[in-house]
Amino acid sequence: MTKKIDATPKEHIGSLLHSVRFRLVLWFTVILAIILFAFSAFLFYTQSRNLQAEAVHELDRRVTSLLEFVQSALSQGIGQISLPHGLLRDTDVFILVSPDGQVLASQGPIPAQQVLQLVSAGLQSNPRAGEGSVVYWTSTSSQNYLFIPTQVHNQMGMDLVVIFGGILDPGALVNRFLFTLIIGSLLTLLIAVIGGFWLADRAMRPVKTITQAARAISETDLSLRLNLKNKDELGELANTFDAMLARLQAAFERQRQFVADASHELRTPLTIVNLETSRALETHRSQPEYQHALKIIRAENDFMTSLVNDLLVLARMDAGQTAMEKNPLDLSDLVVDTIERLTPLAVRNGVTLQAGNLPETYILGDRQYLLQMLSNLVENAIKYTTGEKKLVSAETGSADGTTWVRVSDTGPGIASEDIPHLFDRFYRVDKARTRDTESEDDPTLPSGSGLGLSIVQWIVQAHGGEIHLESTLGIGSTFEVRFKTP
Numbered sequence: 001m002t003k004k005i006d007a008t009p010k011e012h013i014g015s016l017l018h019s020v021r022f023r024l025v026l027w028f029t030v031i032l033a034i035i036l037f038a039f040s041a042f043l044f045y046t047q048s049r050n051l052q053a054e055a056v057h058e059l060d061r062r063v064t065s066l067l068e069f070v071q072s073a074l075s076q077g078i079g080q081i082s083l084p085h086g087l088l089r090d091t092d093v094f095i096l097v098s099p100d101g102q103v104l105a106s107q108g109p110i111p112a113q114q115v116l117q118l119v120s121a122g123l124q125s126n127p128r129a130g131e132g133s134v135v136y137w138t139s140t141s142s143q144n145y146l147f148i149p150t151q152v153h154n155q156m157g158m159d160l161v162v163i164f165g166g167i168l169d170p171g172a173l174v175n176r177f178l179f180t181l182i183i184g185s186l187l188t189l190l191i192a193v194i195g196g197f198w199l200a201d202r203a204m205r206p207v208k209t210i211t212q213a214a215r216a217i218s219e220t221d222l223s224l225r226l227n228l229k230n231k232d233e234l235g236e237l238a239n240t241f242d243a244m245l246a247r248l249q250a251a252f253e254r255q256r257q258f259v260a261d262a263s264h265e266l267r268t269p270l271t272i273v274n275l276e277t278s279r280a281l282e283t284h285r286s287q288p289e290y291q292h293a294l295k296i297i298r299a300e301n302d303f304m305t306s307l308v309n310d311l312l313v314l315a316r317m318d319a320g321q322t323a324m325e326k327n328p329l330d331l332s333d334l335v336v337d338t339i340e341r342l343t344p345l346a347v348r349n350g351v352t353l354q355a356g357n358l359p360e361t362y363i364l365g366d367r368q369y370l371l372q373m374l375s376n377l378v379e380n381a382i383k384y385t386t387g388e389k390k391l392v393s394a395e396t397g398s399a400d401g402t403t404w405v406r407v408s409d410t411g412p413g414i415a416s417e418d419i420p421h422l423f424d425r426f427y428r429v430d431k432a433r434t435r436d437t438e439s440e441d442d443p444t445l446p447s448g449s450g451l452g453l454s455i456v457q458w459i460v461q462a463h464g465g466e467i468h469l470e471s472t473l474g475i476g477s478t479f480e481v482r483f484k485t486p
């Protein structure tokens with residue numbers, strides 16, 4: 001177990017800054033900020049125009065009602081004009097001026113004289129301006145006033161001037177709107193950051209689980225699984241990870257079993273060699289006794305040599321270090337070669353080794369490997385064939401795009417429960433029988449370690465072929481290897 005050392009705050013911040021969570025939130029926030037800015041800018045542009053128009057309209061409405069009121073009051077000959085409550089706003093200014101400049105009525109926060117001065121100055125500064133022209137003025141409290149002088153007539157037909165002053169300041173409203181937009185956007189961003197972190201944290205939690213589990217897995221204990229039940233992408237990743245672990249575990253297990261079996265296989269011949277040498281050396285022996293001991297030692301040595309060779313072949317196959325040179329080959333030619341090479345062994349075993357039908361059939365393959373495959377099959381057939389009529393035959397043929405080779409024997413056959421395991425490494429149907437026959441009756445007989453058929457299967461598969469076995473107990477077995485005809 002690795003001991004977890006507490007990270008310093010600096011390391012903590014460092015790891016946070018490099019985390020996917022942080023980057024996700026950062027990108028999310030930046031994109032949201034851009035969207036918010038664009039949206040606010042659009043809203044601000046359209047809304048400020050609307051507010052401006054709204055303010056002008058509102059002012060216009062007040063001027064119209066003021067003029068209507070004053071005009072009707074003057075028409076009725078009312079001298080003392082007092083405006084009804086609510087007609088104007090508190091900030092609005094109203095002044096009624098006689099033709100000689102006398103202020104007849106006034107209302108509002110700005111002194112009438114000041115308004116008169118402003119209006120007359122404004123009108124004078126613009127020589128073309130007549131009555132009704134507007135005058136803009138910014139008060140000391142930074143409020144933009146708009147003064148509108150309008151000519152009215154009283155009952156006697158005298159020209160009077162009504163000056164209306166009102167604040168035309170959509171700016172305040174616009175500013176308030178801008179402020180709301182900024183605060184709203186900032187709040188949205190803040191919530192987005194907090195929510196984003198929360199979401200990213202939740203989304204990344206399975207990753208943490210995976211990391212912790214991966215940390216806890218050591219090569220000696222591959223049994224740990226993540227077992228993440230999520231149906232999302234991370235669940236899929238965890239499942240893939242679990243499947244990979246299962247494959248690794250199986251591979252490690254196979255490897256361990258392979259080494260254990262190999263050591264076990266080597267232990268018996270080494271013990272026999274040790275026993276035989278100790279027995280021979282114990283006391284003075286006759287020459288036939290020495291010869292017998294040496295024969296046994298040689299047989300065990302042969303067994304170990306072939307075992308080590310087989311192990312080497314399998315190790316190379318497992319490591320993918322087998323370079324195959326595939327050429328068009330006549331399968332019957334390979335069968336003939338194998339029969340010729342193994343005839344002495346068959347003779348020694350009292351087995352009749354015969355070639356069956358051998359028409360020319362071509363396949364694409366590696367000569368050396370295919371010869372080894374055929375040797376293993378024929379050697380097995382010779383090795384395990386017992387009884388009266390000892391016959392082993394090999395034949396080839398092709399039909400429907402398939403080329404095949406068959407090796408048949410009149411041996412003991414293989415029980416159906418053994419067939420599924422037959423191609424497993426180190427699997428032997430009857431371990432005792434194999435070794436007894438070798439060492440006692442004929443020590444020169446090829447020894448069996450249970451690797452031959454695994455190698456055969458590997459070679460067949462490497463050529464894209466299939467191997468089938470038909471066997472009847474007490475009658476014999478037929479191994480058939482099928483290849484695709486090129």
Ligand code: ADP
Pocket residue numbers: 376380381384385409411412413414422427428429430434447448449450451452453454477
């Ligand atoms: P071995 O090196 O022991 O022969 P193989 O992998 O070649 O190992 O074969 C595995 C087992 O299958 C053998 O131990 C034997 O019991 C059985 N077997 C293989 N070929 C035959 C056969 N032709 N007839 C009967 N049994 C066979």
